[in-house]
Amino acid sequence: MDKKLAKTIGEAARSARLRAQLTQADVAEMVDLVTEVYGRIERGGMVPSVPTLLRLCRALRISADELLGLSGPDGALKLSEPPNEQGEKPEVRAVLRVLRQLDSGQIKLLGRLAVALKKE
Numbered sequence: 210m211d212k213k214l215a216k217t218i219g220e221a222a223r224s225a226r227l228r229a230q231l232t233q234a235d236v237a238e239m240v241d242l243v244t245e246v247y248g249r250i251e252r253g254g255m256v257p258s259v260p261t262l263l264r265l266c267r268a269l270r271i272s273a274d275e276l277l278g279l280s281g282p283d284g285a286l287k288l289s290e291p292p293n294e295q296g297e298k299p300e301v302r303a304v305l306r307v308l309r310q311l312d313s314g315q316i317k318l319l320g321r322l323a324v325a326l327k328k329e
Contacts, residue, residue: 217255217278223251223283225269239268282285 228235237247240261249255250265257265266273274280274281297305 210256212253214277215250215256218256219253219277220252220277221271221278222265222269225275226251228282229269231269236265236268240264256301 222236225295226233233248233251234244237244239246241264242250242261246255250257262273262276264272269276272280275282308319311319
C-alpha cells in the first residue's frame, strides 16, 4: 500500500466530508461501506478500490483530482514532474529501467565497462 497516497486520499475525503457537513456513517452508507472501513480510509489506513473511489467522488461531490491530491478544493492543478528521471532522454530512461533489474554483481561489471568506454 502506498502510505502517502492513502494519507492524501484520507485527508481530502475528510475535508470534503466536513465541508458537506456529513458524518462518517453518512458517507459510508452513501458509498456502500461499513463505517469502520470508511474511517480507515479517512485515517489513511487503506487505499480504496477504483469503484469505491468513484463512489466517494460522487458522494462527497469532489473531483478525483482533488481526492488524489492532484488539485486543491479550488480546482487548481498541483501537478509536478515525475519524481525521477526528470528531463532524461528516452534512451537514458530505457537503460535505467534495465539497470533496476540487475543484481549488484551485474551492476559492478557494467560500471567497469562504462568506465572503459569513457576512457576511449
